[in-house]
Amino acid sequence: MVFKIEKLKIILKIIILVIAIASSNAQAQVWLSKNAKIRFFSKTPLEDIEAASNYAAGALNTKTGRIFFKVMMKSFKFEKALMEEHFNENYIESDKYPSAEFDGIIQNIPDFTKDGNYELMIKGSLLLHATKVPRDIKATFRVTNGKIEAKSIFLVPCQDHNIKIPSITRKNISDNIEVTILANFTAKS
Numbered sequence: 001m002v003f004k005i006e007k008l009k010i011i012l013k014i015i016i017l018v019i020a021i022a023s024s025n026a027q028a029q030v031w032l033s034k035n036a037k038i039r040f041f042s043k044t045p046l047e048d049i050e051a052a053s054n055y056a057a058g059a060l061n062t063k064t065g066r067i068f069f070k071v072m073m074k075s076f077k078f079e080k081a082l083m084e085e086h087f088n089e090n091y092i093e094s095d096k097y098p099s100a101e102f103d104g105i106i107q108n109i110p111d112f113t114k115d116g117n118y119e120l121m122i123k124g125s126l127l128l129h130a131t132k133v134p135r136d137i138k139a140t141f142r143v144t145n146g147k148i149e150a151k152s153i154f155l156v157p158c159q160d161h162n163i164k165i166p167s168i169t170r171k172n173i174s175d176n177i178e179v180t181i182l183a184n185f186t187a188k189s
Helices: 002-024 081-091
Strands: 030-043 048-061 066-072 099-106 116-128 131-144 147-157 176-187
Touching (some): 030 147, 116 147
Antiparallel strands (some): 030 048, 030 176, 066 099, 099 116, 116 131, 131 147, 147 176
16 A cells, blocks of 8 residues: 555656646647666676566656656565565665656657657766766667657666665675666657
8 A cells, every 4th residue: 555655656746747847848748657667687696686666657758858767666576575675674775765766858859759769868867865876878769650668778886876785795786786767658648
């Protein structure tokens, strides 16, 4: 129940963002992604750790290039329950820092009304563990029959976001976590 309430809070924040984006430019085309998928992966010689969430929310303004994502940290699911517990309690401190956000601007905005694949750069910031860090992220946007799919794979250094890894588990967790985002956007009606 708590998780559903948190998801509703995210959707409400996205709607507020969409209204703000749309009101700043009446001609803007706003697209939403209500169930974007975010996966992270840590590879070390001792252990691979992977978790995924299918509950990220996003908004895209195809006129201004503004793009925004938010995910609740407790929505990530792990193969092992103990890993999930350690992630939420010891590393991310999900009760204290419940969400992560990315807010950015697409550089060289393409014509999203035309089908095609677009390799784009997004300049923005990632807010994770109460630390906002500027990021330049490459992303692929695929436009097909009036639908937009976005995919990006990038690294997040734990140190950049003050995520402390205890020495006892140092060899089990990579210093750089690979993050994959896959979002299907639909036009806001």
